[in-house]
Amino acid sequence: MIWKRWSLLHFARKGKGMKEQNNGKQLKYFQIMEDLKEQIISGKIQAGDKLPSENELSQQYQISRQTVRKALAMLQNAGYIYAEHGRGTFCSELVRHTRTSKNIAVVTTYLSDYIFPRVIQGIDSVLTAEGYSIMLKNTRNSRGREAKCLEELLQKDIDGIIIEPSKSQIYCKHMNLYDKLDEYQIPYVFIQGCFSQMKDKPHVLMDDCKGGYMITKYLISLGHKKIAGVFKADDMQGQNRHKGYVMALQEAGILYDPEMVVWYHTEDRKIHPYQCIRDMAETPGIMDAVVCYNDQTAFEVIRALREVGLRIPEDISVTGYDNSRMPNLEGLHLTTIAHPQEKLGEMAAELLLDLMRNGETESAKSVLIEPELVIGNSCIQR
Amino acid sequence: MIWKRWSLLHFARKGKGMKEQNNGKQLKYFQIMEDLKEQIISGKIQAGDKLPSENELSQQYQISRQTVRKALAMLQNAGYIYAEHGRGTFCSELVRHTRTSKNIAVVTTYLSDYIFPRVIQGIDSVLTAEGYSIMLKNTRNSRGREAKCLEELLQKDIDGIIIEPSKSQIYCKHMNLYDKLDEYQIPYVFIQGCFSQMKDKPHVLMDDCKGGYMITKYLISLGHKKIAGVFKADDMQGQNRHKGYVMALQEAGILYDPEMVVWYHTEDRKIHPYQCIRDMAETPGIMDAVVCYNDQTAFEVIRALREVGLRIPEDISVTGYDNSRMPNLEGLHLTTIAHPQEKLGEMAAELLLDLMRNGETESAKSVLIEPELVIGNSCIQR
DNA sequence: TCATATAACTTGTACACACATATTTACAAG
DNA sequence: CTTGTAAATATGTGTGTACAAGTTATATGA
Numbered sequence: 001m002i003w004k005r006w007s008l009l010h011f012a013r014k015g016k017g018m019k020e021q022n023n024g025k026q027l028k029y030f031q032i033m034e035d036l037k038e039q040i041i042s043g044k045i046q047a048g049d050k051l052p053s054e055n056e057l058s059q060q061y062q063i064s065r066q067t068v069r070k071a072l073a074m075l076q077n078a079g080y081i082y083a084e085h086g087r088g089t090f091c092s093e094l095v096r097h098t099r100t101s102k103n104i105a106v107v108t109t110y111l112s113d114y115i116f117p118r119v120i121q122g123i124d125s126v127l128t129a130e131g132y133s134i135m136l137k138n139t140r141n142s143r144g145r146e147a148k149c150l151e152e153l154l155q156k157d158i159d160g161i162i163i164e165p166s167k168s169q170i171y172c173k174h175m176n177l178y179d180k181l182d183e184y185q186i187p188y189v190f191i192q193g194c195f196s197q198m199k200d201k202p203h204v205l206m207d208d209c210k211g212g213y214m215i216t217k218y219l220i221s222l223g224h225k226k227i228a229g230v231f232k233a234d235d236m237q238g239q240n241r242h243k244g245y246v247m248a249l250q251e252a253g254i255l256y257d258p259e260m261v262v263w264y265h266t267e268d269r270k271i272h273p274y275q276c277i278r279d280m281a282e283t284p285g286i287m288d289a290v291v292c293y294n295d296q297t298a299f300e301v302i303r304a305l306r307e308v309g310l311r312i313p314e315d316i317s318v319t320g321y322d323n324s325r326m327p328n329l330e331g332l333h334l335t336t337i338a339h340p341q342e343k344l345g346e347m348a349a350e351l352l353l354d355l356m357r358n359g360e361t362e363s364a365k366s367v368l369i370e371p372e373l374v375i376g377n378s379c380i381q382r
Numbered sequence: 383m384i385w386k387r388w389s390l391l392h393f394a395r396k397g398k399g400m401k402e403q404n405n406g407k408q409l410k411y412f413q414i415m416e417d418l419k420e421q422i423i424s425g426k427i428q429a430g431d432k433l434p435s436e437n438e439l440s441q442q443y444q445i446s447r448q449t450v451r452k453a454l455a456m457l458q459n460a461g462y463i464y465a466e467h468g469r470g471t472f473c474s475e476l477v478r479h480t481r482t483s484k485n486i487a488v489v490t491t492y493l494s495d496y497i498f499p500r501v502i503q504g505i506d507s508v509l510t511a512e513g514y515s516i517m518l519k520n521t522r523n524s525r526g527r528e529a530k531c532l533e534e535l536l537q538k539d540i541d542g543i544i545i546e547p548s549k550s551q552i553y554c555k556h557m558n559l560y561d562k563l564d565e566y567q568i569p570y571v572f573i574q575g576c577f578s579q580m581k582d583k584p585h586v587l588m589d590d591c592k593g594g595y596m597i598t599k600y601l602i603s604l605g606h607k608k609i610a611g612v613f614k615a616d617d618m619q620g621q622n623r624h625k626g627y628v629m630a631l632q633e634a635g636i637l638y639d640p641e642m643v644v645w646y647h648t649e650d651r652k653i654h655p656y657q658c659i660r661d662m663a664e665t666p667g668i669m670d671a672v673v674c675y676n677d678q679t680a681f682e683v684i685r686a687l688r689e690v691g692l693r694i695p696e697d698i699s700v701t702g703y704d705n706s707r708m709p710n711l712e713g714l715h716l717t718t719i720a721h722p723q724e725k726l727g728e729m730a731a732e733l734l735l736d737l738m739r740n741g742e743t744e745s746a747k748s749v750l751i752e753p754e755l756v757i758g759n760s761c762i763q764r
Numbered sequence: 765t766c767a768t769a770t771a772a773c774t775t776g777t778a779c780a781c782a783c784a785t786a787t788t789t790a791c792a793a794g
Numbered sequence: 795c796t797t798g799t800a801a802a803t804a805t806g807t808g809t810g811t812a813c814a815a816g817t818t819a820t821a822t823g824a
Contacts, residue, residue: 468786
């Protein structure tokens with residue numbers, strides 16, 4: 001790296017007084033620092049190795065010794081190198097995560113709602129037994145908060161992360177933060193969902209497509225033909241469950257009607273499904289069953305249907321997903337898909353332990369959980 | 383501070399080649415740094431104050447601007463000051479306890495069960511807003527595990543603890559660990575319960591005695607006379623709720639019969655209340671109502687009563703405590719005492735924040751929550 | 765051969781200068 | 795009263811030099 005080009009630019013600026021030239025942080029001392037840091041991280045310069053002397057560096061890079069000193073000072077401050085008066089400058093013992101902080105971060109969309117307590121419980125039971133402590137973070141399913149979480153966690157002393165991505169259907173805009181995790185060699189495991197561009201990363205999730213297929217097929221087997229669907233648009237699970245729903249319909253020779261499907265987003269989840277289903281229910285006989293994204297949604301749907309005077313399951317069958325055993329359904333047990341909850345947490349924790357111990361080898365395999373139908377009394381033979 | 387003396391010394395050294403002269407670190411940049419640091423610590427320069435410009439300092443101290451810059455760079459690195467390009471150099475907000483890890487530990491008896499998710503949710507909502515991260519630990523209501531948790535936490539970088547004591551009724555055997563917390567000046571807040579010997583420590587809990595009194599009095603007002611009780615023996619809540627139960631009975635002139643009370647421990651909680659109530663129910667007419675320690679226990683009690691053919695509330699009234707909205711009760715809503723859950727978490731978090739900011743002043747007060755009766759359909763007029 | 769001086773390195777301190785760039789202020793034009 | 799401009803002043807970057815002081819290998823002398 002020679003500074004001829006920069007020098008010319010530099011002096012050109014003098015005369016002209018350009019302004020936006022120096023935005024990309026192409027400061028000499030910064031570049032040299034980055035260059036040396038890169039060599040250290042890549043292993044070209046190893047722990048204990050002597051760096052070139054200040055004068056050598058100033059010749060190599062064609063800059064003054066003072067500037068070299070500034071770069072070295074920054075590296076020293078960051079702990080990459082140390083200087084010995086009269087002897088030279090040396091590469092530090094890289095703290096390659098030797099200090100096992102025994103902290104694991106768990107990032108979920110929500111904390112108290114729904115299935116999360118049990119998932120966290122499962123993670124805890126495995127990790128506590130191994131002496132780890134759990135740091136809890138939640139994103140409320142917002143991308144911005146997920147990015148903020150990761151930034152905060154990068155500042156902290158953690159050995160690994162279990163993360164439920166927020167809005168996994170939408171393309172991930174902060175890949176750089178995950179790259180940082182890779183750079184720092186902090187392993188992470190996705191649960192529940194996974195960004196499409198990171199499918200090869202370790203993850204533990206359900207075969208949602210198959211689940212959607214199974215529950216829809218079950219309704220068809222009961223004689224239902226006009227099956228509405230309510231799905232979440234902004235996460236992978238919603239897409240896949242919908243895909244399974246469509247597959248089952250097509251297999252049974254039932255025409256897929258997009259008008260029969262309600263899509264909603266995280267922000268809408270409390271009102272949109274409720275409103276749409278209520279509107280649809282105004283037209284009598286338009287549907288005889290509703291496949292819902294999950295039990296929570298099913299709860300809203302049931303509320304809407306009951307308010308327009310329809311009985312579950314006598315008039316309309318309703319299915320859920322996750323087997324969350326929601327209260328306040330007055331003796332109604334949802335037909336739903338089993339969610340392993342604690343088991344999922346345990347599997348994610350064990351996968352993460354494996355990653356931390358052995359790195360990203362073939363032994364640490366992602367898990368795809370087989371869905372299982374749980375038959376309640378919210379569906380009826382037609 | 384003028385450098386005439388140093389200069390003379392400096393040149394004198396040149397000639398003589400003295401060695402031990404420079405031990406006291408009378409380097410110019412070091413001295414200036416110390417001088418400025420002293421002014422900041424003493425308060426002569428306060429947070430936000432503008433320091434003299436580099437040129438002014440170089441004139442004041444009669445040294446070059448470069449040397450001033452070195453001194454300022456060190457102070458900046460240490461966090462005492464910050465520089466703004468074109469504006470000047472300013473004194474930073476002095477951080478009182480330098481180690482602001484921004485981590486808070488939350489120790490509860492359980493994680494996923496019952497009311498804890500919502501309590502944790504409440505804690506999280508307050509602390510996340512303030513930039514803190516939550517480290518989760520659970521004790522499964524075991525003293526040994528509580529001690530182990532505290533030991534682990536003492537190794538870690540935390541700013542405060544919110545802890546639900548395990549088996550708060552039994553005398554605390556690991557006071558030394560709490561003493562250590564005091565010694566390290568790590569503030570902590572008790573929730574739900576509090577060890578008897580630490581009643582003066584900050585805490586957020588319910589007025590359980592009053593709650594037990596209220597719910598028993600409610601049963602009496604419905605005409606019940608033979609009111610059994612099921613209480614937990616190993617925590618403070620159980621003791622207090624029992625105390626309230628006795629008070630209400632005595633006030634109504636009903637003789638307190640210890641035979642009508644079932645005491646159980648954490649380890650027994652799933653079987654003992656169930657067994658005892660089942661046995662008692664064998665004798666017809668022995669009781670017309672049961673006051674339960676909490677909703678979970680009420681659930682077990684109801685299971686036992688139903689199994690011997692008794693109907694709730696037609697044959698026997700049952701009350702709970704905590705208003706946890708438990709599922710699987712088939713349309714039965716427990717008459718219970720409201721538990722603030724999220725609110726309790728929030729209050730504990732806010733109390734802890736207060737403690738961390740201001741220390742143990744009189745402003746940071748413990749909270750005693752007023753119980754509130756929630757009337758369901760599990761009790762009937764007799 | 766062995767101790768020692770020294771030359772030839774190294775990093776550390778200090779200064780002087782030039783120019784880049786951001787902010788504030790004062791003043792003039794509209 | 796607002797807007798634009800220039801001057802003054804602030805920190806930031808980069809270079810040059812000189813000397814201080816620690817370390818090491820080499821040459822020197824008894």
